[in-house]
Amino acid sequence: xxxxxxxxxxxxxxxGKDVELRCDPISGHTALYWYRQSLGQGLEFLIxxxxxxxxxxxxxxxxRFSAERTGGSVSTLTIQRTQQEDSAVYLCASSGVxxxxxxxHFGNGTRLTVT
Amino acid sequence: KQEVTQIPAALSxxxxxxxxxxxxxxxxxxxxxxxxxxxxxxxxxxxxLIQSSQREQTSxxxxxxxxxxxxxxxxxxxxSQPGDSATYLCAVVSNDYKLSFGxxxxxxVRA
Numbered sequence: 001x002x003x004x005x006x007x008x009x010x011x012x013x014x015x016g017k018d019v020e021l022r023c024d025p026i027s028g029h030t031a032l033y034w035y036r037q038s039l040g041q042g043l044e045f046l047i048x049x050x051x052x053x054x055x056x057x058x059x060x061x062x063x064r065f066s067a068e069r070t071g072g073s074v075s076t077l078t079i080q081r082t083q084q085e086d087s088a089v090y091l092c093a094s095s096g097v098x099x100x101x102x103x104x105h106f107g108n109g110t111r112l113t114v115t
Numbered sequence: 116k117q118e119v120t121q122i123p124a125a126l127s128x129x130x131x132x133x134x135x136x137x138x139x140x141x142x143x144x145x146x147x148x149x150x151x152x153x154x155x156x157x158x159x160x161x162x163x164l165i166q167s168s169q170r171e172q173t174s175x176x177x178x179x180x181x182x183x184x185x186x187x188x189x190x191x192x193x194x195s196q197p198g199d200s201a202t203y204l205c206a207v208v209s210n211d212y213k214l215s216f217g218x219x220x221x222x223x224v225r226a
Contacts, residue, residue, distance in 0.1 A: 004158070006158075033214065035216075041218070042204075042216050042217060042218040042219065043204070043206075043216040045213055045214065045215070048212065048213065050212070056211075056212070056213070059213075091158055091159070093158075093159070101146070101147070101166070102164075103149060103161035103164045104149065104151075104159075104161060104206075104214065105161065106151075106158035106159040106160070106161075107158050108156075108157055108158045109157075109158050
C-alpha cells in the first residue's frame with residue numbers, strides 16, 4: 001500500500017492483559033514514530049526509530065511499554081499488564097529520512113480500550 | 116522542553132470566510148514546523164512543512180508563515196469550505212529530532 005498501515009484498527013482488552021500493536025511504515029522510510037492521543041488531549045510522543053540507530057525511548061510512560069522495529073521496517077508496540085489509563089488512540093508515523101527535512105505520514109491509528 | 120500552544124482551541128466560521136489559525140512555540144531552536152489536518156477517527160494528514168530557514172509555504176488555498184525568532188506560525192486558509200472542517204495541528208521538530216504537537220484547533224465551516 002501507499003500509506004502507513006496500522007493494525008488492528010480497534011482493540012478492546014481486559015485490564016491486566018498484554019496487547020501488541022503493529023505498524024507497517026511506507027516502504028523505504030527510515031524514521032518511524034509512535035504517538036499516543038488520549039480523548040481531548042494532544043499527541044504524546046512515545047518512541048522514535050531512525051535507521052539502525054538506538055531508538056529514542058524517552059517518551060515511554062512506564063516499563064510496561066516497549067517497542068521494536070524489525071529489519072528497519074515493521075514496528076510493534078507492546079503494552080504489558082494493561083491499565084485503564086492506557087486507553088487511547090496509538091498513532092504511528094514514518095518519514096523519508098529524518099523528520100527535520102521531510103513530512104511525517106501517519107497511519108489511521110489503533111484505538112485501544114482497556115476495560 | 117518544547118511547549119507548543121494553539122489558539123483558538125475551536126473556531127466556527129461561515130463558508131467563504133478566511134481562516135487564521137495560530138501556533139506558538141517556546142524554543143526557537145527548531146528544524147522545521149509542520150501543519151497537519153486530522154479528521155474524526157482518522158490519522159493526521161500533512162499539509163505544509165516549513166523549514167527553519169523559510170518564512171512561508173503555500174499550497175493551494177493554504178499558506179503558512181513562520182517567524183522562528185518570535186516562536187510563531189500562522190496557517191491561513193482562504194475562502195473556507197465545509198470540507199475544511201477538521202482539527203488542525205501544528206508540530207515543531209526540535210534539535211533533538213522530536214516532534215512536539217499543539218493540542219489543535221477544531222474548525223467548523225458552516226454552509
